[in-house]
Amino acid sequence: MNSNCIFCSIIKGESPADFIYRDEDFVVFHNIRPSAPVHVLMVPVEHIESLNELKEHNVEVISRMILKSKEIAEELGIKDSGYKLVINVGSGAGQVIFHLHIHLIGGWSKS
Template sequence: MADCVFCKIVKKEIPAGILYEDDTVVAFKDIKPSAPVHYLIMPKAHIESVGHLESNHAEVISKLIFTAKKLAEDAGLKGYKLVFNVGREGGQIIDHLHLHLLGGWSKKEDGERLPHQDLDK
């Protein structure tokens, strides 16, 4: 899609600080992070959302998840969330399928423990 910002990232028309790329997917840091580590992993092919997936997209979805797993390992994350927002009512802002990798809450820069870490005392 000509006006899709994520398609422009795939075509290198917009810089994105790419963390990982292969023939199928591309991953980069979210420009408005919701967590200390917030990456977006998306297919290079334009698929609007999870609601537009077909059975022939199974390999692409698998690739997104395994790429997220590798990025989480590379970032040293012991725990993380993987999230697909679907449609406007589900919080999707850009109409190009993408997986959010969120984590790093225990990696607060000043070394202070975060509230959820105190629950296991």
């Protein structure tokens, strides 16, 4: 854990979050600044700054997060209408919080 990281603070229960899933390896909670009707964040418990910092021992948790995303999408009612997973890597790609996280985004209606 990183004492200056908001996601680490959320995981430790020091900052509030609206959790929808939690286990020993990762958490899922609603984004406080959503960019879509449905916007949740999937965050590993281990503090990993970005995809660039992944190690071989992280393979299982990242794989589980990806697999869990379809269950979360179903729970949130967007599995069939469509959703996307986004990982920003570095500030040049829009990463603002330097703790690896996956955005699960969807819920737009067709026009």
